[in-house]
Amino acid sequence: MNATPAYTWAIKTVEGLMPKKSTTDIAGFGERLVTLRKAAGFTQQELAQELGVSRRMIAYYEGETQHPPTTILPRLAQALGVSADELLNGNGRREAPPPAASVRLQRKLQQLEKLGAKERRQAMQLLDMFIEREALKRQA
Secondary structure (H helix, E strand, O other): OOOOHHHHHHHHHHHHHOOOOOHHHHHHHHHHHHHHHHHOOOOHHHHHHHHOOOHHHHHHHHHOOOOOOOOOHHHHHHHHOEOHHHHHHOOOOEOOOOOHHHHHHHHHHHHHHOOOHHHHHHHHHHHHHHHHHHHHHHHO
16 A cells, blocks of 8 residues: 555655654663773773662663663763763763773772771782882893
8 A cells, every 4th residue: 555645745754854763872872881981991890889889780871771860970970081971972071091901900009098007018018029020020
């Protein structure tokens, strides 16, 4: 059954005025989140702990949702070192991200600072040992 010419014209007119919802927008947010998370040196579990949510929620944001809840958006952007606009739309101001290893090391050092004095001292001794060993390798 063919559409009447008037009906066909109306469909074409509506299609021309109403942009179709793009499925790339949905995938775009999740892909951006994955890319930004990895660039910041986070695993899904680490980012979840940073934000106080489950790893499953991070996986959901990365794959099945358009946007995270507005209550978590500012913390998510801050943890990843980007603006909310960058996170949602892929544009906006973005600071040069520090190398992933640097971010991970910084987080580990913050965790070490929360340990007791004895544990911090032991960790420092262990770090000193590795640093000295590396220096000796370079001299040889």
